[in-house]
Amino acid sequence: MTELPKAYEPNFVEEKWQTRWMSEGCFHADPQSAKPAYSIVIPPPNVTGVLHMGHVLNNTIQDILARRARQEGKEVLWLPGTDHAGIATQARVEKELAKETPPRTRYDVGREDFVNMVWEWKEKHGGIIIKQLKKLGCSCDWERERFTMDSVFAPEVARAFTELFKEGLIYRGRRMVNWDPVLRTALSDEEVIMTPSKSKLYTIRYKLADGSGQLLVSTTRPETIMADVAVAVNPKDPRFGHLIGKTVIRPLVETEIPIIADDHVEIDFGTGALKITPAHDRTDFEVGMKNNLEIIDVLTADGHINCPACPELHGMDRFAARDKSIELIEAKGLLEKVEDYENNVGISQRSDVPIEPRLSMQWFLKYPCVEEAAAAVANGDIVFRPAHWAKTYAHWLEGIQDWCISRQLWWGHRIPVWYRKDKATELQEATKLDAEDAAAGDIYVGVEPPADPENWVQDEDALDTWFSSWLWPFATMDAECRAKFYPTSDLVTGPDIIFFWVARMIMAGYRFADGKKPFSNVFFTSIVRDLLGRKMSKSLGNSPDPLDLIAKYGADGLRFGLMRIAPTGTDVKFDEKQIEEGKNFANKLYNAARFRMMQGEASTDPAPKFTPVHIDILSKLKELHATVAEGLAKYEFNTYTQALYSFFWNEYCSLFLEAVKNDLRDGDPAVKNATLYTIDTVLRHYLALLSPIMPHIAEELWQSLGFAARYEGKPLMSTPLPQAEALLAGLDETEISKARALSTALYETANRARNLKAEYNLATNKKVRFILKPGALPLTDDLLARLALLAGSQSATADAAYEAPKGTPTALTPFGELFLPLDGLVDVEAERSRISKELEKMTKEIAKSQAKLGNATFVDRAPAAVVEQERARLAEWESKKAQLEAMLTALS
RNA sequence: GCACGAGUAGCUCAGUGGUAGAGCGGCUGUCUUACACACAGUUGGUCAGGAGUUCGAAUCUCUUCUCGUGUACCA
Numbered sequence: 001m002t003e004l005p006k007a008y009e010p011n012f013v014e015e016k017w018q019t020r021w022m023s024e025g026c027f028h029a030d031p032q033s034a035k036p037a038y039s040i041v042i043p044p045p046n047v048t049g050v051l052h053m054g055h056v057l058n059n060t061i062q063d064i065l066a067r068r069a070r071q072e073g074k075e076v077l078w079l080p081g082t083d084h085a086g087i088a089t090q091a092r093v094e095k096e097l098a099k100e101t102p103p104r105t106r107y108d109v110g111r112e113d114f115v116n117m118v119w120e121w122k123e124k125h126g127g128i129i130i131k132q133l134k135k136l137g138c139s140c141d142w143e144r145e146r147f148t149m150d151s152v153f154a155p156e157v158a159r160a161f162t163e164l165f166k167e168g169l170i171y172r173g174r175r176m177v178n179w180d181p182v183l184r185t186a187l188s189d190e191e192v193i194m195t196p197s198k199s200k201l202y203t204i205r206y207k208l209a210d211g212s213g214q215l216l217v218s219t220t221r222p223e224t225i226m227a228d229v230a231v232a233v234n235p236k237d238p239r240f241g242h243l244i245g246k247t248v249i250r251p252l253v254e255t256e257i258p259i260i261a262d263d264h265v266e267i268d269f270g271t272g273a274l275k276i277t278p279a280h281d282r283t284d285f286e287v288g289m290k291n292n293l294e295i296i297d298v299l300t301a302d303g304h305i306n307c308p309a310c311p312e313l314h315g316m317d318r319f320a321a322r323d324k325s326i327e328l329i330e331a332k333g334l335l336e337k338v339e340d341y342e343n344n345v346g347i348s349q350r351s352d353v354p355i356e357p358r359l360s361m362q363w364f365l366k367y368p369c370v371e372e373a374a375a376a377v378a379n380g381d382i383v384f385r386p387a388h389w390a391k392t393y394a395h396w397l398e399g400i401q402d403w404c405i406s407r408q409l410w411w412g413h414r415i416p417v418w419y420r421k422d423k424a425t426e427l428q429e430a431t432k433l434d435a436e437d438a439a440a441g442d443i444y445v446g447v448e449p450p451a452d453p454e455n456w457v458q459d460e461d462a463l464d465t466w467f468s469s470w471l472w473p474f475a476t477m478d479a480e481c482r483a484k485f486y487p488t489s490d491l492v493t494g495p496d497i498i499f500f501w502v503a504r505m506i507m508a509g510y511r512f513a514d515g516k517k518p519f520s521n522v523f524f525t526s527i528v529r530d531l532l533g534r535k536m537s538k539s540l541g542n543s544p545d546p547l548d549l550i551a552k553y554g555a556d557g558l559r560f561g562l563m564r565i566a567p568t569g570t571d572v573k574f575d576e577k578q579i580e581e582g583k584n585f586a587n588k589l590y591n592a593a594r595f596r597m598m599q600g601e602a603s604t605d606p607a608p609k610f611t612p613v614h615i616d617i618l619s620k621l622k623e624l625h626a627t628v629a630e631g632l633a634k635y636e637f638n639t640y641t642q643a644l645y646s647f648f649w650n651e652y653c654s655l656f657l658e659a660v661k662n663d664l665r666d667g668d669p670a671v672k673n674a675t676l677y678t679i680d681t682v683l684r685h686y687l688a689l690l691s692p693i694m695p696h697i698a699e700e701l702w703q704s705l706g707f708a709a710r711y712e713g714k715p716l717m718s719t720p721l722p723q724a725e726a727l728l729a730g731l732d733e734t735e736i737s738k739a740r741a742l743s744t745a746l747y748e749t750a751n752r753a754r755n756l757k758a759e760y761n762l763a764t765n766k767k768v769r770f771i772l773k774p775g776a777l778p779l780t781d782d783l784l785a786r787l788a789l790l791a792g793s794q795s796a797t798a799d800a801a802y803e804a805p806k807g808t809p810t811a812l813t814p815f816g817e818l819f820l821p822l823d824g825l826v827d828v829e830a831e832r833s834r835i836s837k838e839l840e841k842m843t844k845e846i847a848k849s850q851a852k853l854g855n856a857t858f859v860d861r862a863p864a865a866v867v868e869q870e871r872a873r874l875a876e877w878e879s880k881k882a883q884l885e886a887m888l889t890a891l892s
Numbered sequence: 893g894c895a896c897g898a899g900u901a902g903c904u905c906a907g908u909g910g911u912a913g914a915g916c917g918g919c920u921g922u923c924u925u926a927c928a929c930a931c932a933g934u935u936g937g938u939c940a941g942g943a944g945u946u947c948g949a950a951u952c953u954c955u956u957c958u959c960g961u962g963u964a965c966c967a
Contacts, residue, residue, distance in 0.1 A: 007929065194963085201967080218967060269966045281967085344965070388896060392962060395895070399963085495961085531903085533960070564915085565904060570897065571960070575904055577916060584929045595926030642906070646914075657926085751933095758921075758933040765924040765932095792924070792932080845911080857947040866910055866948095873911075 004597070008590035010554025010583075014696040017715075018134060026718050027139045029077035031484040038069035039077040039485035041473050042140060043493045043501070044148060046085035047122055048092050051132035051546045053528040053536055053574055054494060057566055060559045060693070061525060061637060062492045063138050067692035068632055069489075070139075071721040077485045078139060079476055081146035082127055086465040087183060087350045089126075090411035093118045111410050118411045132547060137555045137695050139717070146476040148468045149413065156475035157468045158416040158447040160512060165417075165445045169366045170405070171434040172417075176285050177404050179358035181303030181318070182351040185408040186362050188464060189401060190499050192346040192355055201341035202326060203271060205334045206231055206248040209256045215240075215248055216336055218270040220343060221280070222329065223321040226253045226307045227296040230276040232287060235261035237272055251334045252325060253309045262287050282357045299356060318356075361428070363406035363415060363461065369510035370397055376506060376517055383521045385635050386568060389495055396499050405464045412462030418444040424457040470504035473518035482513075491519040494527060523635050526572040533573060549579055556694035557583035563693060564641045585645060586697050589690075592653055593701040596679055599664050602706075608674035611782050616743035617656040618728050619736050620647065621682050625724035628689050644690055652682060655747050659786045671782075680705075685722050745814035746783055750790035752811040756820045757791070759834070760809060768820060770796040771804075775816030783815075806891055807831045812880055817887070832891050839884045842877055849874040 021027060029039075040062050045055060066078040090106075093114070097104045106114045130145065146153060164170045177186040202222050205214045217231055228250050233240040240259075247256040264287055265274045278288030279297040288295060298307040305313045305321045312328060313321045329335050346355045374397045376382045377390050384390045406415060419427045420442050427433065427442055437443050444450045449458070468475075474486055487509070493502060502522060509518030528536055536543035549558045561582025566572045624647045631640035656678075663675040684707050691698040695717060702708060702716040711719045728736060753770055762768060770793050772779065779798050788796040802819065804810065807828035809820045852858055852870055859867055 004926095006927070008927095194965085220967070264966090266966050271967090274967050277967095284967090343967090386897090391896065395963075498962090527961085529960090573904065575916090578904065580929080581915070584927095587929045588927065591927035591930085593926085598926070638906075642914080650914095653927090654931085658931095661926095754932060761921080763924095763932095764922050766922095767924095848911085852948085855947060859947085861947055862910075869910080 004594050006591070008554075008587045008697070010556060010586060010696065011551065013700045014135075014137065014550075014555050017696045017699050018137060021139070021715065021717060022142065024715065024718075026715060027078070027141050028143060029141045029481075029485070030075060031480045033075035033484070035073060035075040037077070037485050037489075038066070038074040039079070039488040040066060040490050040492065041079045041476060041488055042081060043491075043497075044081045044083040044146075044469065044472060045129045046088050047082040047126040047129075047147065048085060048088050049082075049129045051129055051136070052543055053546060053562070054525075055129070055133070056136060056546045056558060057528055057562055057572070058492055058494065058525050059133055059136060059138050060563060061523065062490075063136075063559075063695075064563075064632070064637065064640075064692040065490055065492070066139050067695060067717060070717065071688065071691070071719070073720055075484070076139075077141055077144075077481070079144050079146070079485075080130065080133070080138070080140035080142060081148070081472075081476060082130065083465060083469055084122075084147065084149040084412060086407060086409050086412035086462060087185070089118060089122065090409055091183070091350075093121050093411075096121070106410060114410055135547065135550055135555060136559070139695070144476075144481075148465070148472070152478075153468065153471075153475050154413060155447050156471055157413045157463065160471055160508070161416055161463070161467075162445050162447055163512075164365060164368065165438070166435055167368075168435045169368055170363060171366075171432060172361065172363050172406075172430075173432045174359060174361050175364070175404075176282050176357050176359055177362050178346060178348075179301075179356045179360065180348040180351055180353070181299075181301065181356055182353050183348070183409075184301050186358075186360060186404050186406060187348060187350070187355065188404050188466075191349045193349055194344045195347045196342055197345040199341050199343055199345070201270070201339045202329075203336040203339075204251055204329055205336055206251060206273075206275075207334075208243070209247040209249055215243065215259070215273050216271040217273045217275050219275055220341065221277075221322070222325040223305065223313065223318055224277045224280045224298060225251055225275070225325060225329075226310050226313070227277045227279050227298045228257060228275045229278060229288065229293045229296060230258050230260045230291065232260050232262040232265050232274045232276050233272060234263065234265040234267045237265075237267045239272060251329050251332065252313075253307065260291055262291070279359060280357060285357070285359065295359065297359065299358070303353075303356060362404050364402040365405050365467075366402050367400055367504075367507055369507045370400060372510040372515075373397065373503065373506040376510075382506065382517055382519065385521065385523050389498060389522075389524050392495075393498060393503055396503060403464075405467050406461040407464055408460075409462045412465060413468055415459040415461050415463060416445060416447065417459040418450050418453075418456035419459070420444075421455050421457055428459075466500050466504060469501055470508040471512065473505055473509060474513040486513060486518075487516050488519045490521045490523060492523045492525060495524040496527065498524070521635075526566055526568075526570060528574050529571050531573055531575055533571075536574070544574070544576065549576070553579045553583035554586055554696070556697050557586050560585055560641065560694050563637050564645065566638060568636060568638065585649070586694065588649060588653065589694075589697055589701065592648070592657070593683065593705055595657070596683060596705060599676060599679075602680050603673035603676040605670065605673035605677070607670075608677045609668065609670035610674050610678075610739075611671065611786075612739035612742040613656055613659045613746070613786065614674050614678045615728065615731065615736055615739035617652060617682060618678060619740055620651050621685055622724050622727045624689065625685070625727075632692075641693060644686075644693070648686060648690075652686070655743075656682075658790055659746070662785065662789050681727070683707075684710075685724075685727070687716060688719070688721050691716050742777065742783065745777055746786060747790070749813040749815050749818065750787055752813045752818055753787065753791035753793070753796075753820070756809050756811055756818070760820070760822065764792055767792070767794040769794055771802050771819040771821060772796060772798050772813070772815055773802055773817040773819070774798050774800055775814070777815050779815055804890075810835075810887060812883055817883065828891055832888065835884055835888050835891070839881065839888065842881045842884060846874065846877045846881060849877065 062078060066076050070076045094106055161170065178192045180187055199220050201218050201220055203216050203218045206217050207214050215231060231248055243259050244261045246259050248259060250257050264283060276284045276287050278285045278293055278295045298305055299318060300306045303318045305316045307314050313324055316324060326335065348355050374394060377384060377393055423442055433443065438445050444456060450456045473488055474482060477486055505518050509516060530536060530542040534540060534542060558579050561579035565578045624643060627643040628640055631643060660675045663671050683705060687698045687702050699716045757768060770791060784796045784798060804819045809831060811818045849870060853874065
């Protein structure tokens with residue numbers, strides 16, 4: 001037997017198998033296959049992205065599902081790819097431009113050249129994450145890798161736009177949108193994060209034009225006062241009724257503006273008077289429309305003041321202008337007071353700066369198939385796990401607003417709309433454009449550009465990235481593939497994109513893919529946080545690099561460690577210690593296999609001589625099959641992982657292997673054969689069950705233990721799961737439960753024996769002699785020999801007539817009284833006190849149990865089985881108590 | 893404000909009506925010929941607080957507190 005290193009080195013092994021699997025086409029999905037289909041589409045990471053812990057969690061789960069499905073005989077498609085991520089990718093290249101000397105912007109480069117530069121960047125640096133997913137061991141069909149802007153996908157996006165436009169669901173209009181002044185683009189509501197912020201509430205005096213007094217008005221945004229067009233009060237407010245219809249003087253760029261009445265104003269809030277600035281506030285805009293007020297815009301697209309009438313502020317940054325405007329007002333003696341104030345400010349998810357409500361021309365979508373999408377989840381046609389996300393989903397759909405789908409970006413799908421050249425300016429300024437205008441022939445909408453391009457001008461805007469992502473489950477598949485693998489089976493993603501992506505995919509599925517839902521199950525993963533409960537982020541520097549973790553602990557170790565702590569339904573706090581445990585577990589597996597390899601050829605004995613411990617572990621293995629199947633069927637990945645861990649480490653290594661080691665050295669060859677057979681069976685089944693979560697080490701050990709030969713030499717990952725039914729097929733239930741009871745008793749007795757040694761400060765490896773005075777359970781030589789081995793003793797013997805010297809350490813075991821003779825070292829007092837202590841505990845338990853059984857209501861109402869269990873427990877304790885009392889008497 | 897999660901050992905988490913668990917950590921021993929990335933033993937909990945339902949509650953109900961997430965907003 002060749003000498004193997006003592007510790008498992010994952011890196012070489014993992015790379016070797018990743019290469020082999022791919023070269024043998026193990027991940028490839030065959031749409032022609034007769035097997036039942038199982039499919040997942042990957043949530044496409046940004047093409048600029050690098051692997052983070054969230055990806056690891058998410059993709060490990062998908063890989064477990066995919067690999068298990070293959071073992072269950074399904075034809076599996078796990079479709080990978082990346083997202084063009086409009087803003088992120090464009091920003092990435094703009095950053096490169098800014099670093100040049102002299103620095104350039106995309107405007108310096110021009111649209112066409114800039115877009116080419118982004119493509120170049122994508123080809124060169126994009127898709128790092130794909131390589132990283134491969135290092136994690138993901139079994140995606142890499143031959144089918146897609147990109148949301150590739151030549152197959154792009155026409156699908158334009159087609160979706162065109163259809164929705166023709167249906168009248170897409171329109172262009174001048175509306176209040178969320179404007180990002182740094183990126184200079186509109187954003188959807190979902191891209192704005194409402195954040196509580198500390199700010200100031202300024203109360204300002206607006207003088208009545210007739211000189212009869214003043215009106216106090218509070219605001220957090222004094223820099224927009226120049227855009228005020230009215231002051232509103234509630235019509236029911238008795239304080240101000242007489243003022244309605246009068247005018248006040250606007251404090252900056254002094255002009256008379258009217259005092260109007262509007263229900264929107266809360267009587268109890270602030271001063272009860274509200275300045276109306278339609279250009280810079282959503283609700284003010286509505287009030288303005290209702291009252292037919294002028295709209296004065298005093299901000300530029302990049303958030304600077306645009307108000308030549310107020311030269312002190314003109315051209316200033318919006319935040320600097322805030323302070324300056326207050327200075328100006330104070331100088332005029334119009335500042336009443338300044339208070340600290342906390343309000344919610346909308347922050348751009350992308351650029352992290354406060355957004356501006358801004359009136360601008362944008363494209364909007366009225367969502368299709370909203371009702372079908374809501375119903376599908378409500379009636380269980382699409383199952384959400386954990387189920388409570390269904391409520392969040394339903395709530396969002398109820399209050400759904402039209403989606404602003406245009407972005408003032410260059411990188412992305414350009415809006416497939418062309419304007420007639422001679423009317424282009426006029427058309428682009430129209431307050432509303434929709435299907436009717438297309439019918440009139442003024443605009444052209446289509447997948448292909450118009451036939452006479454020289455007569456047309458294309459819309460400048462690009463589409464929101466999510467407008468392509470929502471087509472992902474079907475636009476990634478060709479017709480053949482779709483016929484076999486659509487609808488997909490499972491979707492695994494984070495709950496943070498439930499609206500951005502999941503909900504929209506469901507609507508798109510019903511609308512565009514023959515009215516079929518895009519997937520049957522959605523599994524929402526936890527969000528990975530650091531130990532302080534904070535989200536992992538680059539700025540906090542609390543996000544470990546998964547590649548470092550793979551280098552340190554192996555991909556298998558990382559996968560296993562993370563899955564072991566990932567709860568279902570809540571966030572997971574990441575602790576590197578857990579990953580180390582994953583590595584330790586891999587090492588344990590490796591060494592257990594190495595131990596087997598040192599034992600020579602497998603057994604060919606047709607009738608191996610099983611002893612109770614053999615039957616016990618095989619029966620537990622059968623149970624493990626069931627636990628694993630159930631855990632995975634319910635998507636309880638931590639149950640699955642935990643079951644694998646405790647079976648192998650505790651049941652197989654710590655108990656079974658330790659109990660059978662001697663069989664392999666000498667003794668009955670038939671028993672040796674039984675042991676080899678059992679070890680091989682356990683390892684063979686176990687590696688198959690483990691393979692989905694720790695594929696590399698499972699495959700490596702499968703090969704080195706020679707199991708592949710049994711299955712036409714195929715890799716483990718392409719081998720069907722061994723059948724649990726074959727285990728212990730020749731034995732009946734009574735024999736099995738008898739063997740299990742004896743084994744449990746054996747292991748418990750061994751524990752007692754080790755306890756005795758430890759209590760007398762005897763080192764684990766100190767050879768001692770145990771004597772058992774047999775009790776109820778039958779003691780065989782086989783069990784005695786195993787007991788001796790487990791307890792680390794020279795011998796364990798049965799002696800019914802044994803007379804222990806007074807003070808000999810003893811313990812009660814399922815097999816009877818166990819003695820540890822310490823020749824010459826007896827201490828009567830120590831023994832008395834030990835036994836008394838145990839007796840005391842027993843008496844307490846008995847009292848508790850008697851009280852319970854003495855309670856008539858308990859006996860009447862509790863289920864019979866529970867009462868019976870309690871009675872049995874009491875009987876056992878009482879018998880133990882009697883024995884302990886006898887032991888105590890013998891000591892005196 | 894509303895909705896949804898979570899609060900169990902020093903840490904990370906299991907446990908959904910029937911004697912409070914695991915791993916790690918701590919402490920003691922041990923390099924016992926698969927594994928010191930290990931083995932053996934041991935320590936450690938008013939199950940966030942309170943009330944209720946029940947023969948019986950970590951588990952069900954109500955309530956309070958703390959943390960997280962989503963969502964709506966009044967300047």
